[in-house]
Amino acid sequence: MKDAYRIALIVGTTWVGAEILKLVIDTLKNRSLRTRKLLEYGGMPSSHATLVTSLCSSVFIVDGFTVSFVISLALSLVVLRDLITIRHRVDHALRQTTRLGEALNEDIRQPNLLSHSAAQIVVGILLGILVPLALSFVW
16 A cells, blocks of 8 residues: 555656646746646646656556556556647647637637647656656655
């Protein structure tokens, strides 16, 4: 049971760190603190990529190559595939709907873009590997 708490602590810390980093980057970029950014999709780094990659990394660090690791790897691959493909398609559909609304002189409110750039996903993956690795030496 001690290992489960260790994994949860590492994953939680990594995810919260990614969210704080996202807020800091957004604040520096826009020159204002927008705490609402924590509730929005998108941004640097991808917290979804960080979360699932840190889970996979933490399970491997604590348990090694086990069934739990394989399950977390499968989950990570599904989420990362979603980040890379499906969200871009949804963003495209949102843009098309907005254009249609403009053509019809309708005000169609759309959410912000849902997808991440490749760099945002890669940085999220790197955080999800490096932070748990560093924390494993501490905890």
